[in-house]
Amino acid sequence: MTAAPTTPRLKTSAMIASFADPGQKTTPAPFGHALVKAARENENIVGLTADLGKYTDMHVFAQAFPERFFQMGMAEQLLFGAAAGMAETGLVPFASTYSVFAARRAYDFLCLDIAEPNLNVNIVGGLPGLTTGYGPSHQATEDMAIFRGMPNLTIVDPCDSVDIEQAVPQLAASDGPTYLRLLRGNVPTVLDEYDYSFELGKAKVLRGGADVVFVSSGLMTMRALDAAKELARHSVDVAVVHTPTIKPFDAATVLGEVDTDRLVITLENHTEVGGLFETVASAVVRAGLGKRIVPIALPDAFLDAGALPTLHERYGLSTARIVARTLAELG
Amino acid sequence: MTTTTTEQTPVRGGSFEERRRRVEAAAYRIRHSALNMGEVQGQGYVGQALGAADMFAAVYADQLTYRPEDPHWEGRDRFLLSTGHYAIGHYAALAEAGIIPEAELETYGSDDSRLPMSGMSTYTPGMEISGGSLGHGLTIAVGMALGLRHRNSASRVINFLSDGELDEGSTWEAAMGAHHHQLGNLTALVDINALQADGRTDSVLRTEPVADKWAACGWHVQRVEGNDVGALLSAFDAVAAEAGLEGRPAVILCDTRIGRGVPLLETREKAHFMRIEEHEWQICREQLTNGYEGEGK
Known part of the structure; x- marks a missing residue:
């Protein structure tokens, strides 16, 4: 390290840093609340996670529908294989983990068990791109590059809480598999100021x-x-x-x-x-x-x-x- | 098991001896079909099909509830072939079950056939999943068992996997998950033929002691001679009597012999992809039939 900095060095925050600007309007856990709302309309919706419920806003769904929430443990291959199996029985799973684990670790399971049979499984990936300061183990900077080559998979990269709230029911309603680049926690609310609605x-x-x-x-x-x-x-x-x-x-x-x-x-x-x-x-x-x-x-x-x-x-x-x-x- | 009528599932019940004879007869026909398919192709995973024929027969002729004319009937039990290259045996079983026409078997592995070399749900009626990328089946089976239970279905899930798939970490993720979620509606059938693509299992990756591993994962474990139909049926009966009641998933570890039923192949050097010469197919069929009839069946 060289000479002392002239301004205080910023510190890496907890795993999930907020990228909201100070004072910006935000909405808490838009994905979790949108999933609860969608699940009230569609009784086939279920939620799964691989030991990251609290970190992907899935905990909101788990609290609202404990009997429709399935904790699969820190086992991403099981998470997505099981999501495929549940979809085969007519359920509509939303399965959450971090994007790095979905894209890098469980790719074969997403590809062959979910995308090839074109099942309605909705993959929810936290920490897309550069939304954590934890380094390459957690930064999914190439998730879209990995997933774009997968046939049948719809890829959604939402801007804010408005996008997420409106996207979730559309993801549930669309027939094939989807991948949502999740923004979680206090998510900026931006698009409500524009004449805009999310259309898949x-x-x-x-x-x-x-x-x-x-x-x-x-x-x-x-x-x-x-x-x-x-x-x-x-x-x-x-x-x-x-x-x-x-x-x-x-x-x-x-x-x-x-x-x-x-x-x-x-x-x-x-x-x-x-x-x-x-x-x-x-x-x-x-x-x-x-x-x-x-x-x-x-x-x-x-x-x-x-x-x-x-x-x-x-x-x-x-x-x-x-x-x-x-x-x-x-x- | 799902409540059924005789129209839904072709043959069921009877004394243990009647069940055993019915399954042995089905296994004989499955083996015969596998040899015919292998001959058309000139190759194929005939050794595995012969080795696992008794397992397929026990499943389709004794255990599964299904409707031959409606393979996607919601009330069916699910049989998942994780080991995609065993499809040759599975197709023969599907024909035996009346789900696909027997005449179609000769298209096995041909262009535009519904019966590709590696089994896929998108190609074949009655094929629940696309196996082949090994170590997937049990993860999907866990989800199906969870989903069926969630939907208050009494249907069971039976996942067929090979001992080679015990190398895959995902198999053990699923084994732990099945126990955690108390999936008494899930049974795993493991074909232990002690052979994988690169050679003997104990030389590729030592997975023994296999039974201890499943037991440590909380499963109801039985290990049987997988080419002994009576032992297979007794194991299934024990699962029905014990594992389901305890809310535990059950595994039946089946020690089998590659090429079983055809002495020419049983004694041949063991290979993942068995070569059989053109003139040998008829000899194989004759040996199979002689063996079956010689046992007074």
Whole structure:
């Protein structure tokens, strides 16, 4: 270590750090409460977890429906194999763990037991992308890259509590398997200020703008909206397209915005490999558009441990870094 | 077990001796079908099918409740083939059970057949899961048993797995989970033929003492001669009498002999994928029939 820092070093918070800004409006445990609500409507919904109920907001469901909650222990292969078996009996399981364990540890079980028979099992992954400071063991920076290659699987990367609340009943109602990049705890509430509703499989234009188009998913839509407001002060007019469903991808809506003279930037809480940027890029190439796209994403690297604000700043996900990058691209 | 009528399940009941004879006859036909399928293909997992034929026969001709004409009938018992490459034996059992036509067996492993080399639920009526990636079946079985109990179904789940699958950690995740959730409606059938892809089980990864491991996981454990139909039926009867009442999952460990019923193959060097020459298939069938009839059946 070099000389003492001029400002106090931030400390890595508990496992699940909040990425809400100080004073930001938040909603507690939106997934857990949405699942309870959906379960009141659909008696076939059940909840499972692998020793992470409290950390994926599944505990809210467990308290409301103890007889419909199944603790599978710290055994992710069993978690997803059993979820498949339950779906085979007509139940609609929501199975939660951390994204790293779902994507890396239990892939074979998700693929062959759930996706191949196209069962309605809903995989709920906590700590997607860079939402914990615990380092690579917990940071699922490549989960979408892993999952995009899996046939039949729908992938949802929600922005905020509004997205999660509206997505859960739609995930339960859709026939095949889904993967939800869970935001848990006190989750920012952002999209209620826009004329917006979550529709599975649809991208939505949250605001128009003459100079720049942001195509974003997950919590980066929140940052994109903040950055757009900030850029307005620099007289830069930014449109924001939110694409919470990564697969199947709403190429029509996104290409409609991309195919202009505006600067296009994708923003995602995920490695630049195999996530939103490459999804948009492949759609652009298929359509024959010779369009440059700037990715704002995590680097293709194992990331540092530390405090989330520090890490988001370091890896370019902070609002300030987005603004600076956009201005630099505009020259 | 689910309440059934005679229309739902073809043959049931009778004295122990009648049950034994019925299952032995079914096992003979399953073996015969497996040899025919193997001949059409010129290859296949015939050795495993012959070794496990008595287990398949005990399940389909004595234990399972099902409707041949409606393989997805909700009240059925579930039989899960975790060991996908044993499909040749399972298809023969499904034909024996009347779930697939016997004539279809000759399409085994051919393009566009409903009977692929490795068993998949998406291809074959009566096939509950897609096995083959080993160590999956018991995890799915735990979920099915939980789901059926949750839905107040009296149906049972029987999961067939091989001793090779005891190498997989997921099998033991499931074993612990089944005990934790007190799944008295779940039975595991383990085919211990002591052979895996790379050789003898004790040279690949020593899994013995197998019975102690299951017992340590809280299961009701029995170990029987898996080619002795009477022993298999007694074990199933013991499960019905004991394990279910205690709310414990039950495992029947079945020591079997690869190629069982065909001396030519029983004595051949043991191989995961057994080679049989073109002229040998008829000899195999004759040896099988002579053995079966020679025992006065």
